[in-house]
Every structure is written in structure tokens, then in C-alpha cells.
Amino acid sequence: MTKKEALLKAAEDKVRLGGYNNFSFREIANEVGIKSASVHYHFPTKADLGAELAHQYTNAFLSALGDVDDIKANNQNPIDVYTQLFRNALLTDNKMCLCGLLGAQNESLPDKVRLEVKRFFDLNLAWLEQAHVANGESEPSHAAILTVSLLEGAMMISKALNDHSYFKLATK
Amino acid sequence: MTKKEALLKAAEDKVRLGGYNNFSFREIANEVGIKSASVHYHFPTKADLGAELAHQYTNAFLSALGDVDDIKANNQNPIDVYTQLFRNALLTDNKMCLCGLLGAQNESLPDKVRLEVKRFFDLNLAWLEQAHVANGESEPSHAAILTVSLLEGAMMISKALNDHSYFKLATK
DNA sequence: TTCAATGTATCTATCAGTAGATAGTTATAT
DNA sequence: ATATAACTATCTACTGATAGATACATTGAA
Numbered sequence: 001m002t003k004k005e006a007l008l009k010a011a012e013d014k015v016r017l018g019g020y021n022n023f024s025f026r027e028i029a030n031e032v033g034i035k036s037a038s039v040h041y042h043f044p045t046k047a048d049l050g051a052e053l054a055h056q057y058t059n060a061f062l063s064a065l066g067d068v069d070d071i072k073a074n075n076q077n078p079i080d081v082y083t084q085l086f087r088n089a090l091l092t093d094n095k096m097c098l099c100g101l102l103g104a105q106n107e108s109l110p111d112k113v114r115l116e117v118k119r120f121f122d123l124n125l126a127w128l129e130q131a132h133v134a135n136g137e138s139e140p141s142h143a144a145i146l147t148v149s150l151l152e153g154a155m156m157i158s159k160a161l162n163d164h165s166y167f168k169l170a171t172k
Numbered sequence: 173m174t175k176k177e178a179l180l181k182a183a184e185d186k187v188r189l190g191g192y193n194n195f196s197f198r199e200i201a202n203e204v205g206i207k208s209a210s211v212h213y214h215f216p217t218k219a220d221l222g223a224e225l226a227h228q229y230t231n232a233f234l235s236a237l238g239d240v241d242d243i244k245a246n247n248q249n250p251i252d253v254y255t256q257l258f259r260n261a262l263l264t265d266n267k268m269c270l271c272g273l274l275g276a277q278n279e280s281l282p283d284k285v286r287l288e289v290k291r292f293f294d295l296n297l298a299w300l301e302q303a304h305v306a307n308g309e310s311e312p313s314h315a316a317i318l319t320v321s322l323l324e325g326a327m328m329i330s331k332a333l334n335d336h337s338y339f340k341l342a343t344k
Numbered sequence: 345t346t347c348a349a350t351g352t353a354t355c356t357a358t359c360a361g362t363a364g365a366t367a368g369t370t371a372t373a374t
Numbered sequence: 375a376t377a378t379a380a381c382t383a384t385c386t387a388c389t390g391a392t393a394g395a396t397a398c399a400t401t402g403a404a
Contacts, residue, residue: 018280021193025390038354046390101276103332104268108190121332142341145329146322149342153325154317160275160293169314170321175379196363210380218364
């Protein structure tokens with residue numbers, strides 16, 4: 001893992017626990033073993049780091065989701081696959097969805113970060129809509145909103161109560 | 173409105189837009205017209221302010237909800253009343269639910285704030301469970317979790333996309 | 345093949361601004 | 375007189391950011 005990748009990972013952990021202001025250049029630099037000034041070499045500003053973080057998070061998420069048609073061809077329900085990915089994000093990492101937390105604090109974010117958060121949800125809704133179409137739902141775009149809302153909300157409440165059984169109950 | 177009330181209001185606006193770190197004693201003092209040091213007279217520490225803020229927010233929320241039995245006696249659906257209160261919080265104030273945002277960044281909060289956020293959701297789930305019982309639902313506690321998850325999630329996504337029509341769609 | 349030029353990744357040192365917090369003082373109102 | 379609610383002044387710690395230096399690797403031309 002390059003230093004740049006390590007910086008993004010360190011920042012991701014902190015943001016997913018406490019939001020955009022929950023990490024500083026000094027903190028992540030210390031964790032990685034360089035000086036805070038050197039972080040600016042990789043990311044000119046904090047907003048640049050935040051935007052790249054959200055962008056890569058989105059890409060990794062969609063890549064993990066895979067293709068709706070492939071899932072169907074495999075006799076799986078894409079909505080179950082989607083739910084499972086959220087479940088892993090919470091249960092394995094014990095952390096919020098990066099873009100969920102950032103989205104909630106949208107108005108305090110730098111523009112370029114806000115844009116990447118929007119991209120996350122636009123792409124998620126598009127994927128879910130396609131999934132609901134493939135499932136033969138009558139109102140796929142409506143169903144897509146319900147799906148992602150329920151998952152993000154259940155995640156938030158599980159974190160707030162520090163009890164993952166709420167997420168499990170909401171998604172069973 | 174006393175200075176103390178004004179300080180809480182100023183802090184609430186900022187927290188609901190960007191989370192716990194999105195306000196400083198200096199900022200809210202300026203808005204209210206006193207010095208930042210004087211804020212410590214009303215709230216010894218920032219954590220005290222945050223905890224009192226969440227506590228009063230919870231009380232106001234529950235008070236606005238009213239009594240489940242009264243709502244039923246009035247031939248209204250308590251779940252509709254609950255949904256409407258969330259809708260107003262988003263559409264009228266154009267802001268997130270205070271405890272939703274704080275809950276998402278739970279792990280980075282001072283203990284006493286975390287406790288108040290937990291209280292918000294515990295009381296909300298209890299109210300919703302009672303409401304679903306009154307509606308004759310077979311699994312009231314399960315339904316309560318689904319209800320609050322969907323609303324918090326829809327709120328979060330509407331903020332992330334800066335488009336309230338997502339919330340409307342999710343709650344129609 | 346050598347050597348100058350360039351690029352990469354880091355460093356030290358420093359800056360102005362802001363954070364929450366404290367001590368001690370003052371004005372006002374009961 | 376006492377309690378309330380503000381003040382001034384100051385502290386330490388931390389914020390993101392910048393300038394300028396260093397070491398090292400890569401590259402391209404004479």
C-alpha cells in the first residue's frame with residue numbers, strides 16, 4: 001500500500017466514525033508515518049482529499065455490487081445482494097456508510113466533496129432501479145428510494161444505539 | 173428569548189446542517205451578541221451544551237407528537253402524525269433531524285451527548301411501537317424500527333441530493 | 345556513458361486563524 | 375449583600391496551509 005492509499009484509508013476510518021471534520025492532516029500523517037505538510041503533496045487541500053475519498057469509495061462500492069444482469073443470471077435477488085453489502089459495511093467494519101454520513105452533513109461540506117456524495121447516491125439509485133426493474137416491480141424508481149432509505153436509516157439508528165441488532169431486524 | 177435559549181437555537185441550526193463540530197462557542201456567541209467566554213457561564217463545556225441541546229430537542233419532538241391514544245381517539249393514524257412531524261422538520265426547517273445526524277457520528281461524540289441521542293431513539297421507538305400496537309400490527313416493535321429507519325434514511329438522502337422530492341416519494 | 349535536468353516524495357520551519365477553556369473583573373438587579 | 379450575567383484578557387492546543395530545502399530516482403541528450 002502506497003502512502004497515499006494509506007492516507008485515504010486512515011481518513012476513511014475517521015470520517016466513517018465522525019464525519020468530515022473528524023480527521024486532520026496531522027492525525028492521518030502520524031498514522032501513516034509522515035509529516036502533515038507532506039500530505040499536501042498528495043492532496044493539495046483537505047477538500048481534494050475528501051473528494052477523492054468519496055469518489056474511490058463510490059467506485060469500490062459499485063464494483064462490489066457487480067452487474068444486475070449477472071446477479072439475475074446467477075439466480076440471485078440483486079436487492080439481497082445490495083442489502084448484504086450494506087450489512088457487511090456495518091457489521092464487518094462497525095462503521096457508517098461514508099457517503100451516508102457525509103450526505104447528512106451535506107451543507108457543511110466543500111463543493112467538490114458534495115458533488116462526489118451526490119454521485120454516490122445517483123449511481124446507487126440507478127443501480128437499484130435497474131434491480132427492481134429486473135425483479136418486475138411496478139414502480140422501480142419508487143422502490144429504489146425505499147430500499148436505500150431503509151438501509152441508510154437502519155444503519156444510522158444502529159450506530160446511534162450502538163446495537164447492530166436493529167439493522168438486522170430492519171433488513172430481515 | 174433568553175440568551176441561553178438563543179445560544180441553543182443558534183447551535184441547533186448549525187448542528188443540524190453539519191454535525192457536532194459544525195458550531196463553535198465563538199460563532200454562536202457572535203450570533204447572540206455576547207462574548208464566547210460568556211457562553212461558558214450557561215454551559216460549562218461544549219459537551220454540556222450538546223447534551224442539553226439533544227435533550228431539549230427530544231422533549232420538544234415528543235411533545236409535538238402528542239399522545240398515541242389521543243390521536244387514535246381523534247380518528248387519526250399516529251404513524252401519519254409521526255411521518256408528518258419528520259416531513260415538517262425537513263421541509264420547513266430545511267435541515268436534518270438533530271439526533272439523526274448526531275447518531276450517525278455517534279462514536280466521535282462526548283459520552284453525555286451520546287446518551288441523549290440514545291434517549292431520543294429509545295423514546296421514539298417506544299412511541300412508534302405503541303402506535304403500531306394501536307394500529308393492530310402483528311409485529312409492532314419490528315414495524316417501529318422500519319418506520320423510523322425509513323424516515324431518517326429518506327431525510328439523509330434528500331439532504332445528500334439536496335432534493336426534498338426524494339423524501340416526499342419515500343413517504344407517500 | 346556520463347551528466348544535467350526533471351520529477352517524486354519527503355522534510356523543517358513557520359504562519360495566521362480558530363478551538364475550547366480559565367481566571368479574574370465588572371455591571372446589574374434583586 | 376448576593377446572585378446573575380456578562381465582560382476582558384489570556385492560555386494552550388490544534389487547524390489547514392505555505393515556503394523552501396533535501397534526498398533520491400528517472401530520464402534524455404551530448
